[in-house]
Amino acid sequence: MNFSSRLLESAVDEFARLPGVGRKTALRLVLHLLNRPEAEVERFSLSMTSLRSGIRFCKVCHNISDQLVCGICTATRRDRSLVCIVEDIRDVMAIENTNQYQGVYHVLGGVISPMDGIGPSDLNIATLVERVQAGEIKEVILALSATMEGDTTIFYIYKKLKDLPVRISAIARGIAFGGELEYVDEITLGRSIATRVPYESTLMK
Amino acid sequence: MNFSSRLLESAVDEFARLPGVGRKTALRLVLHLLNRPEAEVERFSLSMTSLRSGIRFCKVCHNISDQLVCGICTATRRDRSLVCIVEDIRDVMAIENTNQYQGVYHVLGGVISPMDGIGPSDLNIATLVERVQAGEIKEVILALSATMEGDTTIFYIYKKLKDLPVRISAIARGIAFGGELEYVDEITLGRSIATRVPYESTLMK
Numbered sequence: 001m002n003f004s005s006r007l008l009e010s011a012v013d014e015f016a017r018l019p020g021v022g023r024k025t026a027l028r029l030v031l032h033l034l035n036r037p038e039a040e041v042e043r044f045s046l047s048m049t050s051l052r053s054g055i056r057f058c059k060v061c062h063n064i065s066d067q068l069v070c071g072i073c074t075a076t077r078r079d080r081s082l083v084c085i086v087e088d089i090r091d092v093m094a095i096e097n098t099n100q101y102q103g104v105y106h107v108l109g110g111v112i113s114p115m116d117g118i119g120p121s122d123l124n125i126a127t128l129v130e131r132v133q134a135g136e137i138k139e140v141i142l143a144l145s146a147t148m149e150g151d152t153t154i155f156y157i158y159k160k161l162k163d164l165p166v167r168i169s170a171i172a173r174g175i176a177f178g179g180e181l182e183y184v185d186e187i188t189l190g191r192s193i194a195t196r197v198p199y200e201s202t203l204m205k
Numbered sequence: 206m207n208f209s210s211r212l213l214e215s216a217v218d219e220f221a222r223l224p225g226v227g228r229k230t231a232l233r234l235v236l237h238l239l240n241r242p243e244a245e246v247e248r249f250s251l252s253m254t255s256l257r258s259g260i261r262f263c264k265v266c267h268n269i270s271d272q273l274v275c276g277i278c279t280a281t282r283r284d285r286s287l288v289c290i291v292e293d294i295r296d297v298m299a300i301e302n303t304n305q306y307q308g309v310y311h312v313l314g315g316v317i318s319p320m321d322g323i324g325p326s327d328l329n330i331a332t333l334v335e336r337v338q339a340g341e342i343k344e345v346i347l348a349l350s351a352t353m354e355g356d357t358t359i360f361y362i363y364k365k366l367k368d369l370p371v372r373i374s375a376i377a378r379g380i381a382f383g384g385e386l387e388y389v390d391e392i393t394l395g396r397s398i399a400t401r402v403p404y405e406s407t408l409m410k
Contacts, residue, residue, distance in 0.1 A: 011256040014248065018237060027295065028295075029226075044253060045253045050212060051235065051238075064239075065209055
């Protein structure tokens with residue numbers, strides 16, 4: 001693109017560096033900001049820098065937090081003996097949005113991926129083992145993606161925890177509610193028949 | 206969405222205010238920035254605020270510029286007797302990218318749109334008339350969108366300029382190069398037959 005302004009060009013460059021934002025979209029966003037009041041643009045910028053410099057991660061579960069320990073870990077109504085192990089904070093939000101879960105979390109901060117140079121020591125696994133060793137936790141739920149990296153991570157954590165006095169479960173896999181059988185992939189469909197459950201157990205309690 | 210951090214929530218709110226950015230995309234972008242070095246986030250923020258506070262518009266053509274008069278208006282190799290009238294600076298960039306145009310521009314800053322409360326006085330039309338009256342301009346090219354608002358604006362400008370000693374032309378309309386006839390809309394197809402041109406004139410010079 002042909003810019004008549006260095007300032008414009010550098011702003012577009014910065015936006016285009018964001019994931020999934022091309023140069024045309026970046027230009028559209030920058031021109032939008034240019035038409036906004038100066039105070040609004042300042043507020044936009046400030047929200048980014050103060051987030052980056054002010055954000056903390058909960059020292060118990062590693063969820064994003066403004067305090068030393070996050071709101072979920074400190075909430076009195078939550079069951080601290082049940083810990084859901086997830087990849088990142090987006091998964092925490094997704095599960096929180098279901099309003100179905102009353103336990104707490106442990107955010108790994110990624111999955112084991114040798115291709116990307118991410119090993120077990122780069123993830124929050126040691127602190128998970130410490131939490132379980134402390135003895136308060138009765139059950140951990142492995143809620144990682146069903147990918148090769150997710151399965152590798154699940155297996156690694158399973159080996160670390162299997163000799164400790166804790167129940168290890170995994171989220172149920174199968175055909176989504178509302179999903180049509182003919183569009184389901186073969187592996188999911190095959191496994192969902194093999195791991196069929198008594199009909200009575202599917203009735204909502 | 207369920208945020209455990211106020212800072213995160215406000216950053217997501219700010220991003221979600223951008224056009225075409227929903228809350229899920231905003232969250233993805235913010236989490237991306239959160240994983241970048243602090244200096245990079247500062248640079249991102251600074252590029253926005255310095256653009257907003259430092260940007261100028263060329264006092265001749267109203268194109269975006271870092272100086273009082275933009276690089277296109279001051280370039281010696283450009284033909285200042287030929288002025289292309291466009292809606293906004295994105296059109297300037299689009300035309301510049303073709304590398305086919307050697308004249309200068311006049312950016313209106315919008316089109317007449319009574320529905321949005323935009324009248325002729327909100328656009329850079331008075332300065333256009335002044336430029337033409339100054340006498341250096343031999344031809345203006347109307348390069349606005351073929352919408353109702355664009356046509357209204359074209360007609361308004363035509364009325365303002367028609368008694369001045371200047372040639373008024375409009376960009377050619379017709380079927381796009383590479384376009385297939387069966388997918389062209391009826392109006393364009395009908396007009397392109399009515400306004401057909403001698404075959405020899407279509408041969409590249």
